Every structure is written in structure tokens, then in C-alpha cells.
Amino acid sequence: MTARTASSFFVTIILAVLVTVAYGWIAGILTWWVVLLIAASLVAALYLLPHRLRREMGRQTLIATPYFWLFLLFLVPFGIVLKISLSDIALAIPPYTPTLKDGFWTMLAGLDLENYAFIGAGAVFAAFVGLVALIGMFRVVYPRARRAMMGDARSGLFDSAAGALTALAVAVVNVALLVAVLSFLFPALAGFVDIPDFLYFAAYLSSLKIAVISTFLTLLIGYPIAYAMARSAEHWRPTLLMLVILPFWTSFLIRVYAWIGILSKEGYLNQMLMSAGIIGEPLTILNTNIAVYIGIVYTYLPFMVLPIYAALEKMDDSLIEAAEDLGCSALSAFWLVTAPLSKPGIIAGCFLVFIPVLGEFVIPSLLGGSNTVMIGKVLWEEFFNNRDWPVASAVAVILLLILIIPIVLFQRNQQEADQ
Amino acid sequence: MKNIQLMSGIATLALVAGSAMAEEVRVYNWSDYIDEELLTQFEEETGIDLIYDVFDSNELLETKMLSGSSGYDVVVPSATFLQRQISAGAFQPLDLDQLPNHGNLWGAVQERTDQYDPDGAYSVNYMWGTTGIGFNIGQVTEILGEDAPFDSWDLVFDPANMEKLAECGVYFLDAPTEMIPAALNYIGEDPDSHDPDVIAKAEDVFAAVRPYIQKFHSSEYINALANGDICVAVGWSGDVFLAQLRAAEAENGHEIDYAIPSQGAQMWFDQMAIPADAPNPDAAHAFINFMLDAENSAAATNYVWYASGNEAAQEFIDQEILDYPAVYPDAATLENLFTTTPYDARVQRVVTRLWTTIKSGQ
Amino acid sequence: MAQPRPDTVFAPWDEPDAKPLIQFKNVTKRFGDFTAIDDLTLDIYAQEFFALLGPSGCGKTTLMRMLGGFETPTEGTILLDGVDIGPIPPNERPVNMMFQSYALFPHLTVWDNIAFGLKRSDMPKDQIGDRVEKMLKLTQLGKFAKRKPHQISGGQRQRVALARSLAKAPKLLLLDEPLGALDKKLRNETQFELMDIQETTGTTFVIVTHDQEEAMTVASRVAVMTEGKLAQVATPDQIYEAPNSTYVADFIGDVNLIEGTVEVQAKGAKPTDVSIKWSPTETPIDATSDTPPPAASTVTFAIRPEKVAISNERPEAANVMEGKILDIAYLGNISTYHVEVAPGLIIKAQATNNRRISRRNLTWEDHVYLSWTDTAGVVLTE
Structure with missing residues (x-):
């Protein structure tokens, strides 16, 4: 095992311990002096490691820190929210089901997209894709197509294809936008784009x-x-x-x-x-x-x-x-x-x-x-x-x-x- | 209330910093719902540190209860919500041995609360009241004339009246479980109906008056009424009396009053209960017992003008309050009052969705 | 100086009938208590390349900004082609300006920068393209038309600024320190380019500069300014050879200034002869002046170092001084010798290094003779 892999291994372990301890502290499982004790023993353990390994670990920790924060402050909460969004409401503590208490695989099997269907995410998503397509068209496809049509010396096969693609994109986006706008103006049309509840849209x-x-x-x-x-x-x-x-x-x-x-x-x-x-x-x-x-x-x-x-x-x-x-x-x-x-x-x-x-x-x-x-x-x-x-x-x-x-x-x- | 929150905040900080293991009790109650002198009195009598936080909606409280680990020792949900939360396993049974004042409770109230919490195993009544109409006598009379239907739901559910009242401002409670039964009662349906088709009929009642409702809110109407920003609010009896008091104190010329509409109104019960994961159940029992004391309970009622679920307290309650039918309704009015039971999850969704539709017009 | 001369001498300022393009008439400009331009009167003629020269704060930029329309005179009038331009805003004057910072629009390409003014004019669209192309050609910027200003070099930017300000074919082009941001070598090249362009387009140029060499090189006439006033307005050679004051003499190039008093004219002397007593013991300086100052008046004798000869042996000349070499500044093509001719009076003499260094026989502490003719210097009374 090289110093680099060894240090990655240790850094991961330390971060995992820190997260666990932090969670334990916040959740009230661990009291403050236990947290202090664990932290102290971590520091002591670090000093037992050879100097070179420690230096390599320091370097890796430095690079890892921003990623760690991103992970801790964005991805973890997002993951939790995503998981809850796939659950079902329940009169329980916590007020949704399934939870980890049911076992990991049972929990995974119990997740579904029902809530997204309920809030009409399909329509929102369609509008989203439409918008992205629109922006993409104007920023990428359209300039190429124009160059192709203007007969720029550099126009090649790709650019001519882009011209055709633009026409297609325009058609698709226009239809999508039309549906979105119409269904917004006339809630009666909502059924066509399958929006069970128009409130969210x-x-x-x-x-x-x-x-x-x-x-x-x-x-x-x-x-x-x-x-x-x-x-x-x-x-x-x-x-x-x-x-x-x-x-x-x-x-x-x-x-x-x-x-x-x-x-x-x-x-x-x-x-x-x-x-x-x-x-x-x-x-x-x-x-x-x-x-x-x-x-x-x-x-x-x-x-x-x-x-x-x-x-x-x-x-x-x-x-x-x-x-x-x-x-x-x-x-x-x-x-x-x-x-x-x-x-x-x-x-x-x-x-x-x-x-x-x-x-x-x-x-x-x-x-x-x-x-x-x-x-x-x-x-x-x-x-x-x-x-x-x-x-x-x-x-x-x-x-x-x-x-x-x-x-x-x-x-x-x-x-x-x-x- | 702000001061109390601030104080409790400081107390929390001091606790974390000092980590003194002194006994403490954390209470989560409705805003404007206690005589604050009782809080100091409790600390002096028992030596237990009291941390007192407030909320203004059952829904908010339930969110905290169902998240678990709220950290509170005593909470005061309304009976319908209490029932849901009991079935979710949010509360621990009361230890009657630690509640020597339990005998002070009023049988007539207990009878009604038993349908939510059989045998009062999890809760005791703190106060009870009605959901009626608060109004600014001067402003409403000016707009609707001397014969304004003060004691009728017509005041707020009849579009003809509401159209005129919109000018001076009307608030409704942001509480579907209060407002929808009232509307159903108004159109002669069973206010406690759990049938989605029946519940849906409430929408028309609200749709007709929706354009004239300035806001749906469950606590802002107290100050808004007192300041004269609005002239009518569907609200809880004691809150309207608080507005009355504030207007009088401010001497701003606004005279506020409350009426239980003649068609009947919802009777509700706020119950003290101990969360299943309360950090300090003994202190919680001590607080509940303190509040069950006849004199203490009477002090609270004298302050907030809600009827007490404590029979022994009536001896110490101001005669003015006991004689006030809007607080202690007479037998005939009591006859007209109705109670509701909690909805199951499916109906609950229909109700809350309907409420969003009503509120937002979406 | 490298003044290119057309076949016929271009000197409208000497012709009494010539009508000036620009006339400053008793113009004063004050900023609060500060007087930037003080009762100034000046004529500039069409097709001139006119330089405003002076140290910073002398008012030369204010003078130019008044021509551009960015400042209005506090008193007096400015006429352009006989019209008072005081009330005309900058955008309606047939005048364009090239800014010291170039002020190229960073969000526009070179092409669009040059076309900017044309698009604001009533020029038909199809002619704009031709005009821009012509300007690009004139300034040799053809290759860079599509670039943004931050994508080209400093010298190219300078040319874009020039092309932009010339595009509208103004009657008058103002150049505010146009070469200040360029390094010396590029500056020298560009000076000649500027002159070529000025000749080609026949536009009247007014240039503001603090660099006397630049002014001497490019201008047909130079106005030396100080403290809001004109010290001297003349052709570069006149300014150099015949400065009208010690200020001008000192400001332009290197000069020896010797103070003294005018002696009574000796018998048989020409009326233009002036003899200046500059030291109680030494021989007076013999000089000439078209307007000899009266006897006993205090004057300053100014002589350029290159007009002072230096030798080991006493030469025959109108003026000869003895002294000791204190310092030698070797500049490659020439050397400047600092010679102490009397206690406290040091005179600079320049000699061309037409011999190799080992063959030169002048060195530090040498006893030398300085000499010049009686017409080599000027007698200044101011």
C-alpha cells in the first residue's frame, strides 16, 4: 500500500468518524464529553502515524475540504429530501413511509414517483426540458445553422445537419410551449398533459x-x-x-x-x-x-x-x-x-x-x-x-x-x- | 411573547454553556395564552427552570411532534390534533399519581374530550372555547347599519355583507379544520362530515366571499382588530377578547367584541400532553399539576378570557367572565355548539387541498 | 528638425489676408478660484498641424477640451470658420477628438469603433462600409477589423483611435497626448505616420503634448503655454532658435542662461550689437539683437550648448571663455561638457564625437576654452 492510498484510506475513515460523531451529537445520542473524547483520541491516533503519511494526509484533507462541505451541506440534505419525496405520507414519527427502520432494501422497494405525479411534475419537467432546448437552440444550434446557411467556407456536414436539426428543434419546442401555455390558460386542458393538481404548476x-x-x-x-x-x-x-x-x-x-x-x-x-x-x-x-x-x-x-x-x-x-x-x-x-x-x-x-x-x-x-x-x-x-x-x-x-x-x-x- | 422567546433563548444558551443539570421543563403553548406572571410563580414554587415557547397553529405543532425529538416536555395541541398524534404514538400516558390536582377537572368538559382521548389517558384540558366572530362594533355598524347580523354567520358567509365589509378588512383563520366545519354548519350540512363530497360543498361558501377576505391567518387578527386595520375576523373567542383588551389599553377608540353565531359554532379543547420522548417527564407532570391548581387555572382564565376546563377554578374566576355567554355559553347556546373529529389521511388531503384552493383561488 | 517642407512654404500665419480656421478671442476659463486659461487670444489656420506644448497644469488640455465642446469658456469667444461655437454641443461640432486613453469602446470591434461616428451621421449605410475600409487602409488595420480593442496591441489601438476620429472627416482633429501611452521607439515611428496622415487628409490637427521633441517633430507651429497664457507661438525652428523668453528657451531643449547687464555701446558698434556684463572681472559677452535693450537693463543671454565650441587652445572668436571641465556626459553621437568658467557659473558645450574615444583629447579637470560667435545666442529681456 503506497502512502497515497493509505492516506486516502485514513482520511476517509476520519471524515466518516467525524460525520458519525457530529450526527450522534446533534441527535443527542452522544454527550459532549464523549464527542470530546473521540476527537482527542482521533488527534492522538494521528500522531501515531508516520510523519510522511501525515503530510500526505494533510495535503489530501486540504483538497478534500471543499468537496467535503459540498457533500455535507448540499448533497446529503438533497439526498434526504429526494428520498422523502419518493416516500408516502403516514401518520407516524417521522410522518412518512418507508423509513430505514423497515430495512434498507424494503425502504428502496417502497419508493415511488407518486408525489411527482401528484404535483404535476411531468408538466413542469416538460416546460423545463422545453426551456433548456430553447436555450440550447439559440446558443448552439442556431449560430451553427446560420453559418451553414450563410455559406461560410467552414460549413461542413455537421453544420448542414445542424440546419435541419434547428428546424426540428423549433418545431418540437414550439409544440411543447404551445401545450404548456394553452394548458396554463385553459385549466380544462390540463388533463391532456396529465396534471392531477394544477396548483403546483x-x-x-x-x-x-x-x-x-x-x-x-x-x-x-x-x-x-x-x-x-x-x-x-x-x-x-x-x-x-x-x-x-x-x-x-x-x-x-x-x-x-x-x-x-x-x-x-x-x-x-x-x-x-x-x-x-x-x-x-x-x-x-x-x-x-x-x-x-x-x-x-x-x-x-x-x-x-x-x-x-x-x-x-x-x-x-x-x-x-x-x-x-x-x-x-x-x-x-x-x-x-x-x-x-x-x-x-x-x-x-x-x-x-x-x-x-x-x-x-x-x-x-x-x-x-x-x-x-x-x-x-x-x-x-x-x-x-x-x-x-x-x-x-x-x-x-x-x-x-x-x-x-x-x-x-x-x-x-x-x-x-x-x- | 417576544420577550419570553428571547428569555427562553438566553436560558437555552446559558444551559448549553453552563451544562448545569438543574431540572428544567420546556413548554410549548399557543401564543398569547397565559398570564406570564404564572411562569415566574411556577419557577419560584417548584425550583424548576421553565422554558416557554409559543406557536400559533396546530399544524406547526404537529410537524414538530411528528418529526420527533422536539425537546418539549409539555405541549398543548387542540383535541382533534391530539387524537391524530396519539395514534401516531407521539405522547406518553399521564401518571395520575403525579397529578394530585387532577380531580379539579370539569366532568362536563371531560365528557366531550373523551371522544378524542378516551379516559383522558394522555391529556388534560387546559382551556376550551369556541370559534366565532370578532368584530369592530363601530366600523361594522357604520358599514352595515345598526341591524348588522353580529350574532350570525351571515356576517361573514353572506357575500352581500362581505362585499361591504371588504372595505374595512376581514381576516379568516388559516385553519381548515375550524373553517370548513363552520361553513358546512352554515349550509346545514353535518359539520363533522368526513365525506369528501359533503366537504366539497364548503368550497362554494368560501368562493362566494373569497374576493372580500383580505387574509387567512391564525394570530395576526388579534393586533389587526385591535389597531383597526380590520373590522371583522373569524377567530377564537379568547383571542378576540385579547384584541378587545389591547384596543382598550391603546385607547384608540376601537371597540371590539365577540359573538358565538346563533347557527352554532365549533367547540374546541386545548389539551396539555407530554410527548413520548419528553426529556423530563417528571417536571412535565409538575407543570401540568401546577396549571391544574384551581387558583392558577383561574388566573390564566382571568387573563386570557378563555373558559377553563377546571371546575374548581370557577370559584376564583372573575364573575364578569363566568357571566359572559361568549366565554361560558348558556345552556341554550351550548346546545348549538358542535365538536369535530379528526380526518383520516385521505380525507385530510382532500380538506387541506380544498383549503389551498379556497385560499389561493387555485 | 525633421520638418518636411512642401514645395511652397506653408505659412498662412504670415499672410495678412489669410482667414484663420479657429480664433480664440480673449478666452478665459475658470474652475472655481482657479484660472485655467487667462485672457487668451490665438489664431489657428486650416491645414495646420498645431501643437500645444507645456507642462501639466498649464491649461493646454483645457484649451483643447473647449475646442471639443467639453468645456465652455467663462469669458471670451471661440470662432470656428467665423462661427461662435460656444453654444454648440460636442456632438454637433465638425470637430473630432482622439483621447489620451483612446476611449475605444471595449464592447465593439475595431470595425464598429471606426463606424461608430459614421452611423450617427446622416451618411447613407452603403457608404459607411467604404469609408470604414478606407480608414482601415489608411491606418493599416485591415487585418484587425473583427477584433475587439483588448485583443490588439497598444500601437494598434492608437491607430484605431485615430481612424475613428478621422472617419467623419472633421474640419478639425484634436489629439490629446496621442502618443503618450506608446514606448519611445513606437512613438517616433508613429509621429511620422501622424504627419503623413495629416498631409494626406489635409485635416487641421491640434495636438496637445508635454513632450517638446514630439511637438517640434510633428507641428507646423508650436504654442508654448504656461499658467493659462501663451508664452510663444511660432514655428519649431523659431521657438528653438529665437525663443522670446527665458521660459521658452529653458523649456525647449538644453540651454545656457547667463544673466548680466547691458553695457553702453562702444563707439563704432553696429546698432544691433549688445555687450553684456555678466561678471565684474571677466570680459563682457558680445551678442546681437534686432531690438537692443537699453543700456544698464538686466538681460539674460541664452545660448544652446551645441553652439558653444570647446578646445584646448584659445581660438579666435567673438566670445571666448576659459574654464575647467567638471563633468562629461557621453551620449554616443555627442558629448556634453560641463565647464566651470567662473565660480558658480557652469556652461554646457556640446561636441560631436566624430573621432574614436581614444583620440579625444578632452578629459576631466582639463583646462579648456569655450567660444561662440556674436550671433550664436539670443538676448532675452523677459
């Missing part, structure tokens, strides 16, 4: 709608702020930056609660507007979608402002002068130069807002009314109100699947910006 779409609109609103408000910051005198910028970040110093929950006080019928906003004589009757803002948009825009504004500011701040002022010098008015200089150059910041900001808002739960549940349907809230209700862990888990798994698209796109944007 609608909740995903509603979340998507709220996320898109609030991302747009955040951009609309955030861009001028970032622009003003980047154009302000240099000695002011650190202060302005601090002011944007300042709200993070207080609890997010407290800030959202503050909005309840502002937006409620007897709240400050209504009092102010009424005493100013702008309105005669108090406005109902709290518990509506408007309140949700206000809350989301307010909360996520810094995530939009900061990347755009970073992009604008490093922009050379003389570019604007050059544009004006070459015949642009101030406005067209903005559209032709400033806007394209802040594009990476805009994209980063949009994703930083869009991704968390899609799964947002706290803001709609505190500020939104009952007709604010968001997937995060459905997830909460499925879990706490219906106490249906398996269905809640299935909803969560699908949510993750949907989030993968913007996350991957975001990653690509970041990589392109780095180049």
Missing part, C-alpha cells in the same frame, strides 16, 4: 412571474441608484456604498416587519397620504401583491445596485465624451455605450435578485395576501399545514431543478465577465 408559474416582475422593478430602481453612485464625486462613493449596505446590519425579518407598520391600513404611509390630502380613504396595500413587490424590491435592491455600480464605476468617463464627440446625444451615448458596458453588472444583479426571489417565502407570507401564490409559500404550506413531507420534498426537488437554469446561466455570465 400554477405556483411555479406565479413565482416565475413575481420573480421576473420584481427583478425588472428592482433593475428599474436600482440602475439609477448605481448610476448616480458611480457618477458622484469620488470622495462620496465609499459613503454611498456604505449607505446601500447599511440595511444588512439589521435583521431582515425586522425590516420586513417594519413594512407591515408602514403599509397597513392605519400605517404610516396611509396616515401621511391622508394628512397630505392626497387620498381620502386609506389604501389597502398590505396583504396584496403590491406589498410583496415593495418588500422584494426593498430587500433585494442592494443585490442589484452593487454589481451594476461595480460595472459602472470602472467605466472610463472619456468613453461617454468620445461617444458625444462622435455625434451621440447624451441619451444615445447612454444607450450605445453606458448600457452595453454595464450589461455584465445588470445580468449579475438580475440573477442575484431573480434566483432567491423565485424561492422566496418570508416576504410573501408576511406582506402578501392569501392569493399571493409563490412556490416557497406552497412548500411551507405543504410541509407545515398539510404536514405532507413527501409532497413538500417533491415540490422542493422540482424547485431546485428549475433554479438550475438561471444558476447555470449566471455562472456562464460570471465566467464571460472574468475573461
Whole structure:
């Protein structure tokens, strides 16, 4: 056995022991002094190993650490959620069946996709595949096809095939989208795509709608702020930056609660507007979608402002002068130069807002009314109100699947910006 | 309540840090459901550290119970939920030897709770009440006139009334097991029906008034009523009285009252029980026994204005409360009150799904 | 200097009838309390290659930015072709500017950068392509049309910036330190390229630079600026040979400055002769001046080191000084000798190294003679 394999072996064992002990401690099986004892003996055992082996282990542990965290903090919880999503609801502790208590193989045999069918995952999945196909078409197939059709010298067999493929992809995607849109517009059609319960699909779409609109609103408000910051005198910028970040110093929950006080019928906003004589009757803002948009825009504004500011701040002022010098008015200089150059910041900001808002739960549940349907809230209700862990888990798994698209796109944007 | 949570948080930290093995009891009760002075009194009398957390929905409590290892020694679910949780094996039987005050319980209430927990083997009643309508007298009168149907479900289930009331704001409880029986009772069906087809009829009742309901929530209506943000809420009796008290304390001119609708209302029972995996069952028994004490129980009722399941306590309860039919209903009203039994998993799903449909319009 | 001369001498500033392209009339520019341009009047003629030269902060960039339209004069007027351009915004002026940082649009290709201004003009689309191709050819950038600015070298970027600013065929091209970012060798090559392009296109160029050599090389006329004022505006040779002040003399090239007082003219002297007493004991310096200053006035005698001869033996000349070599700066083609001719007065003399090093007979501590003719230097009163 070489030092390398030996050290991999030991590192694995140590990590396994650590995970087990951590679990034992959290679950209350092991008391703190037992944990301490095990840790101490682990350290002692390490010192008994030969120096070279120890060094090799140190190196491997270093490399393994990020993977270990990924495993511990993402894959393990995801695995558990995935397993629960394949289980059935039960009136027991824990409230689903089968569990490991039934034996490993019995448990595996008892898993099924029933919950996914229940929430209409098929439709969500179809939409997902449609979207991926659409993106793939525009980013990969379409450019090749265009090159093939334009008769570029490099066009070969593959490119001509891509041309045909594009036509096919367009047809497939169009049909898929048509079905999805139609079945959304006419719930009666839902039967065709086999959606037993339209709630979940609608909740995903509603979340998507709220996320898109609030991302747009955040951009609309955030861009001028970032622009003003980047154009302000240099000695002011650190202060302005601090002011944007300042709200993070207080609890997010407290800030959202503050909005309840502002937006409620007897709240400050209504009092102010009424005493100013702008309105005669108090406005109902709290518990509506408007309140949700206000809350989301307010909360996520810094995530939009900061990347755009970073992009604008490093922009050379003389570019604007050059544009004006070459015949642009101030406005067209903005559209032709400033806007394209802040594009990476805009994209980063949009994703930083869009991704968390899609799964947002706290803001709609505190500020939104009952007709604010968001997937995060459905997830909460499925879990706490219906106490249906398996269905809640299935909803969560699908949510993750949907989030993968913007996350991957975001990653690509970041990589392109780095180049 | 925030202060208590904070204090309990600090207490938890202190415990973890000090790891002193002092006896402690962790209680999980409804929010706004106790006179906080009783908590200090318990600690002084017994020397047991009390950690008091609150929840505002049975569903939340059940999630914790069914996850196991909640860490609580005493929890207070409603009877219908208690029954489900007993069958899931979530509770341990009570040791009556450790509950010398058990005899104080009120037979009339026990009779009714026995259908959920036969012979009271797992639980004792903490308080009971009705699910009725809380309202802002001034605002509702202004909108619907002097002859507003305060003592009828018409107030909230008749779209004609609701359309007008929407202007000043209406909240419904976010609790399908309370709201659906009330709607079934309103249209003359058996409120305790377990037949999905019958249950489905409730949807029409809600659909008609859904556009006028501002929010479904099980605790926010207390402050919303007190502040005048809303004028009507379907809610639990004692919670509405709490709103009444807060409005009076704030002297904001809002006069809040509660009524048990004449068509009848659901009678519910909150039961103290000990989780099967409670870390400290002895301390749990000590707490339950403390709360069964006639004077202590009366103090709680005097504070929260819910009827006590403790007969001996009536001696110490304010006469004002005992005479208030909205809290201690007269015989005729009592006749109209109904109870419900828990749904099985299949019906439960129908009910909760129906509720989501009602709430979201989806 | 390497000033290419057309067949007929190009000197519109000497013709009384010539109409200037640009006229600064008593222009003042203040930023708060700071006066960047102070009551300045200047004419620039069509097809000139005009250099604004001066140390940083002298106002030369402000002057240029006022031509571009990025600053407006606080007082006075600027006329372009007789039209007051004060109220005209930058995008409507027939003027283009090449920025010091080049300001190439990083998100556009070389081709699109050059076409940027054309697309904003009313030029028909089909002509834009031709024009861009022409510009690419002029600046030899054909191969790089599809590249983005960060994919080409500094010199190529400079040419893109030039092509972009020339594409709209402006009446006037402004160049702000156009070669500042290039290394010396590339700078020298590019200077000649710039001159070629200026001649080919016939555009009027105004260049801002702090590099006197660059200004002398490329410009038809040089304006030396200091503290918001023009010190001297003249052709490079005039600036060099006949500076009008010690400031200009000192700023341009290497110079020996000797202070003294004008002596009463000896009998029989020409009216242009000036004799300068610079030391109580030494012989006065004989010089000439077209406008001799009155006797007893304080003047500065300026003479370029290359006009001072150095030898071991006393030569016959109008002015001869004795001294000791303190220092020798060997520059390859020439050597500069620092000679102390009187306590505290060091005069620099340059000699061409037309012999191999071993054959040179001047070395440190040597006793030498410096000499120059009476017309070699200038007498400055400012």
C-alpha cells in the first residue's frame, strides 16, 4: 500500500468518524464529553502515524475540504429530501413511509414517483426540458445553422445537419410551449398533459412571474441608484456604498416587519397620504401583491445596485465624451455605450435578485395576501399545514431543478465577465 | 411573547454553556395564552427552570411532534390534533399519581374530550372555547347599519355583507379544520362530515366571499382588530377578547367584541400532553399539576378570557367572565355548539387541498 | 528638425489676408478660484498641424477640451470658420477628438469603433462600409477589423483611435497626448505616420503634448503655454532658435542662461550689437539683437550648448571663455561638457564625437576654452 492510498484510506475513515460523531451529537445520542473524547483520541491516533503519511494526509484533507462541505451541506440534505419525496405520507414519527427502520432494501422497494405525479411534475419537467432546448437552440444550434446557411467556407456536414436539426428543434419546442401555455390558460386542458393538481404548476408559474416582475422593478430602481453612485464625486462613493449596505446590519425579518407598520391600513404611509390630502380613504396595500413587490424590491435592491455600480464605476468617463464627440446625444451615448458596458453588472444583479426571489417565502407570507401564490409559500404550506413531507420534498426537488437554469446561466455570465 | 422567546433563548444558551443539570421543563403553548406572571410563580414554587415557547397553529405543532425529538416536555395541541398524534404514538400516558390536582377537572368538559382521548389517558384540558366572530362594533355598524347580523354567520358567509365589509378588512383563520366545519354548519350540512363530497360543498361558501377576505391567518387578527386595520375576523373567542383588551389599553377608540353565531359554532379543547420522548417527564407532570391548581387555572382564565376546563377554578374566576355567554355559553347556546373529529389521511388531503384552493383561488 | 517642407512654404500665419480656421478671442476659463486659461487670444489656420506644448497644469488640455465642446469658456469667444461655437454641443461640432486613453469602446470591434461616428451621421449605410475600409487602409488595420480593442496591441489601438476620429472627416482633429501611452521607439515611428496622415487628409490637427521633441517633430507651429497664457507661438525652428523668453528657451531643449547687464555701446558698434556684463572681472559677452535693450537693463543671454565650441587652445572668436571641465556626459553621437568658467557659473558645450574615444583629447579637470560667435545666442529681456 503506497502512502497515497493509505492516506486516502485514513482520511476517509476520519471524515466518516467525524460525520458519525457530529450526527450522534446533534441527535443527542452522544454527550459532549464523549464527542470530546473521540476527537482527542482521533488527534492522538494521528500522531501515531508516520510523519510522511501525515503530510500526505494533510495535503489530501486540504483538497478534500471543499468537496467535503459540498457533500455535507448540499448533497446529503438533497439526498434526504429526494428520498422523502419518493416516500408516502403516514401518520407516524417521522410522518412518512418507508423509513430505514423497515430495512434498507424494503425502504428502496417502497419508493415511488407518486408525489411527482401528484404535483404535476411531468408538466413542469416538460416546460423545463422545453426551456433548456430553447436555450440550447439559440446558443448552439442556431449560430451553427446560420453559418451553414450563410455559406461560410467552414460549413461542413455537421453544420448542414445542424440546419435541419434547428428546424426540428423549433418545431418540437414550439409544440411543447404551445401545450404548456394553452394548458396554463385553459385549466380544462390540463388533463391532456396529465396534471392531477394544477396548483403546483400554477405556483411555479406565479413565482416565475413575481420573480421576473420584481427583478425588472428592482433593475428599474436600482440602475439609477448605481448610476448616480458611480457618477458622484469620488470622495462620496465609499459613503454611498456604505449607505446601500447599511440595511444588512439589521435583521431582515425586522425590516420586513417594519413594512407591515408602514403599509397597513392605519400605517404610516396611509396616515401621511391622508394628512397630505392626497387620498381620502386609506389604501389597502398590505396583504396584496403590491406589498410583496415593495418588500422584494426593498430587500433585494442592494443585490442589484452593487454589481451594476461595480460595472459602472470602472467605466472610463472619456468613453461617454468620445461617444458625444462622435455625434451621440447624451441619451444615445447612454444607450450605445453606458448600457452595453454595464450589461455584465445588470445580468449579475438580475440573477442575484431573480434566483432567491423565485424561492422566496418570508416576504410573501408576511406582506402578501392569501392569493399571493409563490412556490416557497406552497412548500411551507405543504410541509407545515398539510404536514405532507413527501409532497413538500417533491415540490422542493422540482424547485431546485428549475433554479438550475438561471444558476447555470449566471455562472456562464460570471465566467464571460472574468475573461 | 417576544420577550419570553428571547428569555427562553438566553436560558437555552446559558444551559448549553453552563451544562448545569438543574431540572428544567420546556413548554410549548399557543401564543398569547397565559398570564406570564404564572411562569415566574411556577419557577419560584417548584425550583424548576421553565422554558416557554409559543406557536400559533396546530399544524406547526404537529410537524414538530411528528418529526420527533422536539425537546418539549409539555405541549398543548387542540383535541382533534391530539387524537391524530396519539395514534401516531407521539405522547406518553399521564401518571395520575403525579397529578394530585387532577380531580379539579370539569366532568362536563371531560365528557366531550373523551371522544378524542378516551379516559383522558394522555391529556388534560387546559382551556376550551369556541370559534366565532370578532368584530369592530363601530366600523361594522357604520358599514352595515345598526341591524348588522353580529350574532350570525351571515356576517361573514353572506357575500352581500362581505362585499361591504371588504372595505374595512376581514381576516379568516388559516385553519381548515375550524373553517370548513363552520361553513358546512352554515349550509346545514353535518359539520363533522368526513365525506369528501359533503366537504366539497364548503368550497362554494368560501368562493362566494373569497374576493372580500383580505387574509387567512391564525394570530395576526388579534393586533389587526385591535389597531383597526380590520373590522371583522373569524377567530377564537379568547383571542378576540385579547384584541378587545389591547384596543382598550391603546385607547384608540376601537371597540371590539365577540359573538358565538346563533347557527352554532365549533367547540374546541386545548389539551396539555407530554410527548413520548419528553426529556423530563417528571417536571412535565409538575407543570401540568401546577396549571391544574384551581387558583392558577383561574388566573390564566382571568387573563386570557378563555373558559377553563377546571371546575374548581370557577370559584376564583372573575364573575364578569363566568357571566359572559361568549366565554361560558348558556345552556341554550351550548346546545348549538358542535365538536369535530379528526380526518383520516385521505380525507385530510382532500380538506387541506380544498383549503389551498379556497385560499389561493387555485 | 525633421520638418518636411512642401514645395511652397506653408505659412498662412504670415499672410495678412489669410482667414484663420479657429480664433480664440480673449478666452478665459475658470474652475472655481482657479484660472485655467487667462485672457487668451490665438489664431489657428486650416491645414495646420498645431501643437500645444507645456507642462501639466498649464491649461493646454483645457484649451483643447473647449475646442471639443467639453468645456465652455467663462469669458471670451471661440470662432470656428467665423462661427461662435460656444453654444454648440460636442456632438454637433465638425470637430473630432482622439483621447489620451483612446476611449475605444471595449464592447465593439475595431470595425464598429471606426463606424461608430459614421452611423450617427446622416451618411447613407452603403457608404459607411467604404469609408470604414478606407480608414482601415489608411491606418493599416485591415487585418484587425473583427477584433475587439483588448485583443490588439497598444500601437494598434492608437491607430484605431485615430481612424475613428478621422472617419467623419472633421474640419478639425484634436489629439490629446496621442502618443503618450506608446514606448519611445513606437512613438517616433508613429509621429511620422501622424504627419503623413495629416498631409494626406489635409485635416487641421491640434495636438496637445508635454513632450517638446514630439511637438517640434510633428507641428507646423508650436504654442508654448504656461499658467493659462501663451508664452510663444511660432514655428519649431523659431521657438528653438529665437525663443522670446527665458521660459521658452529653458523649456525647449538644453540651454545656457547667463544673466548680466547691458553695457553702453562702444563707439563704432553696429546698432544691433549688445555687450553684456555678466561678471565684474571677466570680459563682457558680445551678442546681437534686432531690438537692443537699453543700456544698464538686466538681460539674460541664452545660448544652446551645441553652439558653444570647446578646445584646448584659445581660438579666435567673438566670445571666448576659459574654464575647467567638471563633468562629461557621453551620449554616443555627442558629448556634453560641463565647464566651470567662473565660480558658480557652469556652461554646457556640446561636441560631436566624430573621432574614436581614444583620440579625444578632452578629459576631466582639463583646462579648456569655450567660444561662440556674436550671433550664436539670443538676448532675452523677459
